Amino acid sequence: MTRLQNRIATILLIALLSPASGLADDSGIRLTDDRGKTLRLSAPATRPAAISTFGADVALALGTAPVAITDYGIQGIPEYLGPRLSDVPNLGPRHQPNLEILSAVRPDLIIGIRRYTKKDGDQIEAIAPLLALDLITLQDSLRAVALAGKALGKPEKAGALNSRFQNHVQALANRNTDNRTQTVALLTSGSETPFIYHDHFLPTALLERLGFDNAGGAPPNPDSGIPLGYRISLEALLQLDPDIIILLPTNRQRAFTLNPVWPYLKAVRNEAVYEVPHYWKEGAGPIARERILDDIQRLLLTPSAEEPRP
Structure with a gap:
């Protein structure tokens, strides 16, 4: 094999093992959402978008501002999250998000509710990886916060939020006699x-x-x-x-x-x-x-x- 052939082979090997190829997952982040689908991120997400209020809530709680968020209908962007979302683009209702706006903000992760993103899942995933979550039960909440923490590169902080919440629940239960x-x-x-x-x-x-x-x-x-x-x-x-x-x-x-x-x-x-x-x-x-x-x-x-x- 000539030197040129060796060089080409080396370049091809590097390309095959790059994060973009999906074959070098061990060096990135891998997580399974509530569809049972495995997401592979080459690095922690820094530009999450939310097709759910949860996505904005958990991103802010973990110290990462979302780049877009769905609303509560005529109530608009959720008040309880305050002025931190005042300049964030609105995608409209969670059951019918504006995919043009979503694409324009260039997210690197989309956090959505599974039952509302199922219909347009392929189109959404063409824009960015989709973390689709159930978000119904208490266990759903704990799991979703942990998954979001991993995706955003802040698993320890997510774990601390879950622990503090569970301690708060137990403390109130102990007092409510x-x-x-x-x-x-x-x-x-x-x-x-x-x-x-x-x-x-x-x-x-x-x-x-x-x-x-x-x-x-x-x-x-x-x-x-x-x-x-x-x-x-x-x-x-x-x-x-x-x-x-x-x-x-x-x-x-x-x-x-x-x-x-x-x-x-x-x-x-x-x-x-x-x-x-x-x-x-x-x-x-x-x-x-x-x-x-x-x-x-x-x-x-x-x-x-x-x-x-x-």
Whole structure:
């Protein structure tokens, strides 16, 4: 073999082993998302885009600003993440993101909700690697934060966020001894029939961990995570008669609160009905889930339960 042939062979070998070829994965980052698909990154992502509020939440929590984010519909960019997102391009709704804007911002990672990115997955992945996540349960949240931390090159910080959160949950559970028999219903919808959430949805799972009994009950398909809950008539809700009702935000007047049955509910009679912010709907991010805990503590825990016992 001539010197020129040797040189060409060397160049070809280097090209084959380069990160771009996908054959040198051991030198980069490899992770498996909730589709079961393996992502390979040659280096930690520095320009993540979010087809989910979670993506922006976890990126900010880990100290990396997102380059684009989907919104809450007419509510726009989520308020709780504050001015840090004021100049970030808006991709529109998470179920139909603007792929032209997404391509224009040149992300090196896209963090999305699996059920909302499934339809356009191929087009999205043509722009950048897609980390598709379930983001329904408490375990989904812990896993997603760990995966995002690995993708962004900050696994230790992600682990610390998860540990701090779990410690916070346990501390509140240990203090909440006064509300162990109280039932709670998490409702949404602007229609005449509310939607009530099952136990596995992250906010209801947190309520259960803190000692409350979720009136929505266990999911019929715990392995799939879907459905999140079910429609319930006011008459059926009256049969459950929860001590506390928590209302997720809606763009319309809640028609079910005009039902003649509504005033007879125990929670309504006792003024134990609370409206919570939008981050309860998509609360898997490190910032959102801490805020949910703070809301539960402020709204539902007695003063004696809020403070550590001597």
